Amino acid sequence: PHLSHAPMEPPNAVAHFKDGSCEVWAPTQHPQWARDSVAQALELDVKNVTVNITLLGGGFGRKSKPDYVVEAALISKKINAPVKVTWTREDDI
DSSP: OOOOOOOSSOOEEEEEEETTEEEEEEOOSOHHHHHHHHHHHHTOOGGGEEEEEOOOSOOTTGGGSOHHHHHHHHHHHHHTSOEEEEOOHHHHO
């Protein structure tokens, strides 16, 4: 059956878009995909995106998807300030 592989820690990320570059901090299992996805979403060269990997709090494959990281980066660019995004369990499932 289709089951959720909900990690112990919900998806979360901190992003700071500034001066044509973006730095993110996130518990990600696939930092290269997160970097590439943020670069594509913000229309940046990948060399202008830095991904800092934090502790995962469990991942089980869910944190290999960069959707929550991209969301934080897009919001940071939109509001022109650092931002922290934390999804609720309901948002994730």
